[in-house]
Amino acid sequence: MNVSGGGNGPQATAATTNSSSLGSNSLLATASGAMPMAQLADGWLELESDPGLFTLLLEDFGCHDVQVEEVYDLQKPIESPYGFIFLFRWIEERRARRKIVETTAEIFVKDEEAISSIFFAQQVVPNSCATHALLSVLLNCNENNLQLGDTLSRLKAHTKGMSPENKGLAIGNTPELACAHNSHAMPQARRRLERTGAGVSSCRFTGEAFHFVSFVPINGQLFELDGLKPYPMNHGGWEDSEDWTDKFRRVMAERLGIATGEQDIRFNLMAVVPDRRIAITHKLKMLRTNQAIVSGTLQKLLKADEQGESGNGDSQRPDTPTTLLEPSAFTARDLQSLLKNLDTEIAINEQHLADENDRRHMFKVDASRRTHNYDKFVCTFLSMLAHQGVLGELVSQHLLPSKKISGQSAANRISKQSNSSNSGTSTAGAGGTTPKTQQQQAAAAKNGKSPSKTPGRRRKGRNKCRKRK
Numbered sequence: 001m002n003v004s005g006g007g008n009g010p011q012a013t014a015a016t017t018n019s020s021s022l023g024s025n026s027l028l029a030t031a032s033g034a035m036p037m038a039q040l041a042d043g044w045l046e047l048e049s050d051p052g053l054f055t056l057l058l059e060d061f062g063c064h065d066v067q068v069e070e071v072y073d074l075q076k077p078i079e080s081p082y083g084f085i086f087l088f089r090w091i092e093e094r095r096a097r098r099k100i101v102e103t104t105a106e107i108f109v110k111d112e113e114a115i116s117s118i119f120f121a122q123q124v125v126p127n128s129c130a131t132h133a134l135l136s137v138l139l140n141c142n143e144n145n146l147q148l149g150d151t152l153s154r155l156k157a158h159t160k161g162m163s164p165e166n167k168g169l170a171i172g173n174t175p176e177l178a179c180a181h182n183s184h185a186m187p188q189a190r191r192r193l194e195r196t197g198a199g200v201s202s203c204r205f206t207g208e209a210f211h212f213v214s215f216v217p218i219n220g221q222l223f224e225l226d227g228l229k230p231y232p233m234n235h236g237g238w239e240d241s242e243d244w245t246d247k248f249r250r251v252m253a254e255r256l257g258i259a260t261g262e263q264d265i266r267f268n269l270m271a272v273v274p275d276r277r278i279a280i281t282h283k284l285k286m287l288r289t290n291q292a293i294v295s296g297t298l299q300k301l302l303k304a305d306e307q308g309e310s311g312n313g314d315s316q317r318p319d320t321p322t323t324l325l326e327p328s329a330f331t332a333r334d335l336q337s338l339l340k341n342l343d344t345e346i347a348i349n350e351q352h353l354a355d356e357n358d359r360r361h362m363f364k365v366d367a368s369r370r371t372h373n374y375d376k377f378v379c380t381f382l383s384m385l386a387h388q389g390v391l392g393e394l395v396s397q398h399l400l401p402s403k404k405i406s407g408q409s410a411a412n413r414i415s416k417q418s419n420s421s422n423s424g425t426s427t428a429g430a431g432g433t434t435p436k437t438q439q440q441q442a443a444a445a446k447n448g449k450s451p452s453k454t455p456g457r458r459r460k461g462r463n464k465c466r467k468r469k
Helices: 010-025 051-061 095-105 112-116 129-138 150-158 164-172 175-182 187-196 244-260 276-310 332-371 375-387 391-431 435-446 455-468
Strands: 066-070 083-089 210-218 221-225 267-274
Touching: 051 066, 051 129, 051 175, 051 332, 083 129, 129 150, 129 164, 129 175, 129 210, 129 267, 150 164, 150 175, 210 244, 221 244, 267 276, 276 332, 375 391
Parallel strands: none
Antiparallel strands: 066 267, 083 210, 083 267, 210 221
16 A cells, blocks of 8 residues: 555545546535536645644634644643644654554454444545544534534535445545635645646655544544544543543553654644634633622622611612622622622633634634745746846846855955965975075085074074083
8 A cells, every 4th residue: 555645545546436426426516616526536735734724724614613723742731622633754664654553453443333433534535634634533523512514514414324435535525625625725735736646745845745643532432543544443441530632642652652763753733622712702701790790799789888887778788699699798898809800810811812813813814825826926026127127137236245255255265375375485484495495405415514494593502502511
């Protein structure tokens, strides 16, 4: 099986031959799809591993109550995750890969009834691993806790009882999913697909194969769903005192320990969680309700105290709208302190909500920058500069500093070489053996004199020796 980040194996080959037959019966073959049905299996583009991209992709699928967050620390608790998506570099021949295959082969679930009871789809379409990973999490969640939207609800109902291969074909032949998937791809992905054809996917345009797998809790068991594997993998249950994420941490720690060994492995871990804005909005609503209750109670209490002090009315404190705030249990100072704390909590949560909204806005800004094709703008801009006759001047201005730097470097090298040559000449005059000094030494040898480089200093030295005698 030829494995890659996008999944280019026997299933991918089957996608081309079976897509037409499945598409004719599929509820997903709508005339409104922007991508022709004949091109669905071959037209999927590779995506980057980015939580913002995945969050917007889920919105395009019609699932608005979830978001994707990147996990940097496995030990840090994560609130109510639906599942995890693990991205890792796939090297088929590495020794660690064989160890992982041997380990996972023991936990394959091969019972057809058990497989049909969960949503497990084989990845038969290249470059669709990101969408497969998201669907493996969403379509195995309890529908009471998650609103899937029309497209995913129809897909889940339509594929119920299908084989994993046919489920993969159904995903590949869904125009809504394919168009949403491709709308978040970079222009380089389309050019790369046109240049190389549908096949090996790198997911990061680096020539390396990356692949997504999903980890989800199903019926008290931790399942690993990998579209490039023939069966789902059951990692077993967890203790009653544990959360399923504790089991996941142990599995991931073991997986990373086997995979890394003495080598470096790049990976990315993301969590599919509820939309944080929903919880924050619900908490703000509760805090504001409590704020109104406390504020009303405080006003009534102060009014009753004023009437009691003036003697114009009954000094008995009024009843409150809730049994949690009995008049005899709180003084005006207590209620003022409680109201102040509520105001602080409201301000903090309003800031959190604003941060989440800003973050979602930045997701859209980044998506626009990522998917926009700047080629036409750059070519038009350069053509206009050339038409106005300023392109050559701008190029010269930008190249001139580099030429100056290179010229200065050459001048510095010449200067250093000149200084080195001058230094060598002066050194030879002081104590070296130039041709002139060689002639002087030869003449001195004929006259029976000892050749000397510095005759004055040498004679002075001999005189000192005579004095010592």
